[in-house]
Amino acid sequence: MKFTETPLKGAFVVELEPREDFRGFFARAYCEQEFAQHGLPDRFVQGNMSYNHKKGTVRGLHYQVPPALEAKFMRCIGGAIFDVIVDMRPDSPTYLQWFGLELSAANRKALYVPPLFAHAYQALTDGAEVFYLVSEFYTPGTERGLRPDDPALGIQWPLPIEVISEKDMSWPLLER
Structure with a gap:
C-alpha cells in the first residue's frame, strides 16, 4: 500500500499497489504492519457499510471525544463520494481546516481519518x-458533530446538499 500524508498531519490517502496478471489484480486493502509502520492505529473493532440512494446526499460531520476517540479507514466500493475531514485537535496548527478528496x-483510493477529526462525505x-x-x-455520549454548511469551515461541496439527516443539520454553528 502507498501512504501519502494530507495537508492535515496524521491523515493519509492510502492507495493500492496492485499486482496484475491475466486474471486481473490482487492488492492488500489493509495491513496491520504497514499501518503500524506509519504510526497509525492498527486495531479496528468494527466494519460498517453505508449506501446512498441519491447523489448529493451528505453524511456527517461526526467525531468522538475521549474516552472513545475513533479513527476511521474509509473506502468507496460502489460509485463515488467526496470525502471530507476537519481537524478538531485544539492544539493543532491546522485546527478547523478541512481536506477533501474523491x-x-x-x-480505489482510501482515506485514513485520525482520532479527533470530524468526518463526512457527499455521494x-x-x-x-x-x-x-x-x-x-x-x-453515544462521546459523539460530536459539525454542520456541513457551517460558514466558519467553508467546505466546498462539489454538489448542492440534496439529502441530509435532521441530526446532521442540527449541530450548532461554530463561533469564530
Missing part, C-alpha cells in the same frame, strides 16, 4: 456505497 470504486453518484473500519465502538 474516493470511488474506480480510483457524487446515485447508489454510492462505502465500507469503512472504525477503531472504537460507537459511544
Whole structure:
C-alpha cells in the first residue's frame, strides 16, 4: 500500500499497489504492519457499510471525544463520494481546516481519518456505497458533530446538499 500524508498531519490517502496478471489484480486493502509502520492505529473493532440512494446526499460531520476517540479507514466500493475531514485537535496548527478528496470504486483510493477529526462525505453518484473500519465502538455520549454548511469551515461541496439527516443539520454553528 502507498501512504501519502494530507495537508492535515496524521491523515493519509492510502492507495493500492496492485499486482496484475491475466486474471486481473490482487492488492492488500489493509495491513496491520504497514499501518503500524506509519504510526497509525492498527486495531479496528468494527466494519460498517453505508449506501446512498441519491447523489448529493451528505453524511456527517461526526467525531468522538475521549474516552472513545475513533479513527476511521474509509473506502468507496460502489460509485463515488467526496470525502471530507476537519481537524478538531485544539492544539493543532491546522485546527478547523478541512481536506477533501474523491474516493470511488474506480480510483480505489482510501482515506485514513485520525482520532479527533470530524468526518463526512457527499455521494457524487446515485447508489454510492462505502465500507469503512472504525477503531472504537460507537459511544453515544462521546459523539460530536459539525454542520456541513457551517460558514466558519467553508467546505466546498462539489454538489448542492440534496439529502441530509435532521441530526446532521442540527449541530450548532461554530463561533469564530
